[in-house]
Amino acid sequence: MKAELITIGTELLLGEIVDTNAAFLARELANCGVNLYFKSTVGDNLERAQEVLKRAINNADLIIISGGLGPTEDDITREVVSLATERGLVEESSVLLNLENWYTTRYGDGNSMPIQNRKQALFPKGSNIVPNPVGTAPGFWLEVHGKIVVALPGVSKELQAMFNETIRPLISLNGSTRPLAIRNLNFVGVGESNLADLLSDIIDHQTNPTVALYSSTGKVRVRLGAQADSIQEGFRLIRPLEEEIIKRAINNFYGYDDQSLEEVVAAKLIKNRFTLALAESCTGGLIGHTLTNVPGSSLFFQRGYVVYSNLAKQEDLGVKKETLDDFGAVSSQVAMEMAEGVRKKTNTDFGLAVTGIAGPGGGSEDKPVGLVYISLAHAGDTIVQKYLWKGTREQVKQRSTLAALHLLWDTLKSHSKV
Amino acid sequence: MKAELITIGTELLLGEIVDTNAAFLARELANCGVNLYFKSTVGDNLERAQEVLKRAINNADLIIISGGLGPTEDDITREVVSLATERGLVEESSVLLNLENWYTTRYGDGNSMPIQNRKQALFPKGSNIVPNPVGTAPGFWLEVHGKIVVALPGVSKELQAMFNETIRPLISLNGSTRPLAIRNLNFVGVGESNLADLLSDIIDHQTNPTVALYSSTGKVRVRLGAQADSIQEGFRLIRPLEEEIIKRAINNFYGYDDQSLEEVVAAKLIKNRFTLALAESCTGGLIGHTLTNVPGSSLFFQRGYVVYSNLAKQEDLGVKKETLDDFGAVSSQVAMEMAEGVRKKTNTDFGLAVTGIAGPGGGSEDKPVGLVYISLAHAGDTIVQKYLWKGTREQVKQRSTLAALHLLWDTLKSHSKV
DSSP states (O other): OOOEEEEEEHHHHSSSSSOHHHHHHHHHHHHHOOEEEEEEESSSOHHHHHHHHHHHHHHHHHEEEOOOSSSSTOOOOHHHHHHHHTOOEEHHHHHHHHHHHEEEEEEEOTTOOOOGGGGGEEEETOOEEEETTTTTEEEEEEEEEEEEEEESSSSSHHHHHHHHIIIIHHHHHHHOOEEEEEEEEEEESOHHHHHHHHTTHHHTOSSSSSSEEEETTTTTEEEEEOOOHHHHHHHHHHHHHHHHHHHTTTEEEEEHHHHHHHHHHHHHHHTTOEEEEEESSTTTOOOOHHHHHHGGGGGGGEEEEOOOOOOHHHHHHHHHHHHHHHOOSSSHEEEEHHHHHHHHHHOSSEEEEEOOOOSSSSSSSSSSSSEEEEEEEEETEEEEEEEEEOSHHHHHHHHHHHHHHHHHHHHHHHOOOO | OOOEEEEEEEHHHHHOOOOHHHHHHHHHHTTTTTTTEEEEEOOOOOOHHHHHHHHHHHHEEEEEEOOOOOSSOOHHHHHHHHHHHHOOEEEOHHHHHHHHHHHHHOTTOOOOOOOGGGGGGETTTEEHHHHTTSSOOOOOEEEEEEEEEEOSSSSSHHHHHIOOOOOOIHHHHHHSSEEEEEEEEEEEEEOHHHHHHTTHHHTTOSSSSEEEEEEEEEEEEEEEEOOOSSSSHHHHHHHHHHHHHHHHTTTTOOOOOOOHHHHHHHHHHHHHOOEEEEESSSSTHHHHHHHHTTTTGGGTTTEEEEEHHHHHHHHHHHHOOHHHHHHHHSSSSHHHHHHHHHHHHTSSSSEEEEOOSSSSSSOOOOSOTTEEEEEEEEETEEEEEEEEOOOOOOHHHHHHHHHHHHHHHHHHHHHHOO
């Protein structure tokens, strides 16, 4: 199956937005075994967009359009598909009703839907509605001369949810190529090149499965892909390689595919009925935010303290004034007193603390920007780690959060019953 | 001048790389007054890439190709341009010498240049060399039937340096269009379509400046663009429109261009020497994280409490047990006691509190998922707001954070001296 991607939006041609939707769709299509051979971006111009779509329908089997489904005049995707496929637009009353209800629920009875939003209930004749589980406006797909044309919104979260729920199954139904099984292995606390060194013989001799490494701030992903007659057969090919790779970096491995470090940490805490309290200084709440992104986190997380000032460290966590005076707020001693203090005060199984200098200001020769101490207190032991990160303020916060969760994950593995 | 962008590289069609070069070039071309009307990505396929280039030469005045200039077999840009423009490839001896010298200097006399790198000294006949100030391989540009075709490497640093040094001056020399001044106005707490309604007469009658709306979670951006003889003249054309638009939605406007809401809030707090404390329930630390992304936030932010449990709300903030029993943790009463409690406890000017149900679990008929109360306590008054958000857990957290900062921003505007 040959696919083509069309993103519609003048803002993408002005460089104000990096087109992450294209990267997402490209990756997902590859995972489905669909061969994406062309992608293009066209502005909010009816004529030009029509021409591009007509050409795509001639060349490809599957055409995915993203963007241009909003309520404003710039949003031209409906008209473009209607004109290029010579099908009139019809109003879907069920969609219209949903849109109107949404406005009334959200803004109260007095506030009805703006008239221009009515446009979002229009679809080219013969369209199938693609439900939008996380937003108001649905997308659509239709068959044109045996080809499939799909239209999804430009908002990433909506596009991704709709692709996952509706378009992926649609592709499987129409799939003609040999499926590609993909398994991602996620690692933390190891650099991309160090992991590549560790796996160099495997990387050098890869055929099917293929092996590729991708890194993002503080994390590395190893992607194994195997083409086979069935997905099951593909995963059978992947399994021995997967086990070998995990074995070689077992202390850094934390999960598969879309599993996040916070998810595996949360699952482990919940399973063991452990509780956790946080004491954050330079991360400013990011650890709490990250952990509470996991549904059900209230089962183990009861409270956190963002203690930016020295007074807060003393009053809320019982850090001693002498410790602050003698060693400074960014020190292993203060990190440990924060971890022990928050654990004692909240009566939890684990107390996790971070103190450091996120920058760009506040550094000195002795204590440069990027210096961070992380401490974890639990029954019988308090661990402390020192890091010196490079990068921007946000990167220092992110790397510290990952390292803190990594420390918690490591400790949980050796101190858990289940 | 009409421009088209072609990026060459199979990796871009596999979604393994987000195409930041395209965003860079798109933005820079807009700044040069060049109208980018189409961009496309094609894999490492000689025939397909040729077809795309031929079409581009027919349609545009300036064609910029990025990628495909490396030494490996996948690197096909030279051949593509050579075939599409029917010009043979010739070896540039000066470039070859440079490449060889670079290898000897870097790896020592014993290590000569790999034979395949010789390819990087080949150029379509009649090409002008584009020097590469930060890497080994140069790019090239040539005139074809009065059109300009430019080829630059895919490595971002090299592409950007080469664009700045050679291509931008080249465009000015050939430029026939006028530069484009761009001003973005940022709004919060208003939907895209409501803002479009408010500005409908302006949007309907736009010519130069142009007006366009873009939305992301909880925020809307209005982009004004004016073409004129100079950038200064462009901004002069924009100014009256800019002022009119801000006037119509003054309560929702918070900043220009890349300014974030947290930045303007932080600047206002610092200027007025105000202090702030946070009491977060369903946002889990996201407000603290967002505010502490701003450098210097320790000047106004001293501490925050993430009070997930009822016990924490009582112990840390002094929320009354009866209030929790009578109205529940997600109620305007508890939100107000949280805001007043955190302000009193920390002795700050402002106490900002959020309590709600982020979902996906925890909702009921009375108190559905997405129900959020935000409260702000300051000298003499405590404000409380009720919201009912739609969306995922993370979206509820994000929208609540934006709404909380919006409330703070609004209050600061009317209670600040500077």
